[in-house]
Amino acid sequence: MNQVVPLPRWWLWRPGADVGAARRVAVRRARRERLRPVLVVALLLAAALAVVAPTFWWSAGLACVPLAVVGLVAVLPVRLVEWDVVRAAGPRDVVHCGQFTDPVQRRRAGRLCAHFDALRGAEARRVARVEGLLWRALVALRDSQPVRDAVRRAENRPGLSAAIAETTRELAELDRRLDQFESALRIVAEESDPGHAESALRRVAALDPL
Numbered sequence: 001m002n003q004v005v006p007l008p009r010w011w012l013w014r015p016g017a018d019v020g021a022a023r024r025v026a027v028r029r030a031r032r033e034r035l036r037p038v039l040v041v042a043l044l045l046a047a048a049l050a051v052v053a054p055t056f057w058w059s060a061g062l063a064c065v066p067l068a069v070v071g072l073v074a075v076l077p078v079r080l081v082e083w084d085v086v087r088a089a090g091p092r093d094v095v096h097c098g099q100f101t102d103p104v105q106r107r108r109a110g111r112l113c114a115h116f117d118a119l120r121g122a123e124a125r126r127v128a129r130v131e132g133l134l135w136r137a138l139v140a141l142r143d144s145q146p147v148r149d150a151v152r153r154a155e156n157r158p159g160l161s162a163a164i165a166e167t168t169r170e171l172a173e174l175d176r177r178l179d180q181f182e183s184a185l186r187i188v189a190e191e192s193d194p195g196h197a198e199s200a201l202r203r204v205a206a207l208d209p210l
């Protein structure tokens with residue numbers, strides 16, 4: 001089951017996403033970032049040692065020392081936190097807080113994730129179904145941001161009123177469905193009675209936020 005991290009950082013992996021591939025990308029990126037300053041210093045130090053060495057062989061030997069250190073640093077294991085892996089993944093595989101430029105929509109998506117986090121221990125099949133619905137909802141919310149920005153910029157342009165009105169209606173319908181989905185998730189999260197919570201979870205699993 002996905003691990004969703006509470007605000008201010010949260011994310012949700014696409015069900016079935018290849019997290020291992022993102023982890024490998026994150027490892028390569030971390031190694032590059034770690035080696036870059038070390039390599040610069042090593043090259044400068046190797047050049048300086050080669051200049052001051054009394055003979056050619058001394059120059060070659062001393063110059064190899066900093067480069068050998070770089071090699072040792074390169075093979076050291078990389079320590080990653082999960083956020084590093086999330087940032088290395090593409091938008092097709094993960095939705096996270098950094099993809100939301102609108103703070104209102106970011107908080108809204110974060111609330112959905114927080115409610116989903118409260119479903120730990122519920123029936124796995126239904127939680128998996130809700131997880132798929134949540135993924136679709138978050139992707140729709142994330143992808144609606146450019147449309148919302150375009151509508152705000154075009155509000156006062158003549159000749160676009162009909163197109164703006166239609167897009168506004170579509171966004172309003174999306175918001176209505178997402179609000180309904182969030183309300184249902186919140187009820188499950190706040191329900192203390194196991195029987196009632198299971199019944200509420202069944203209703204959420206039957207919803208379609210889109």
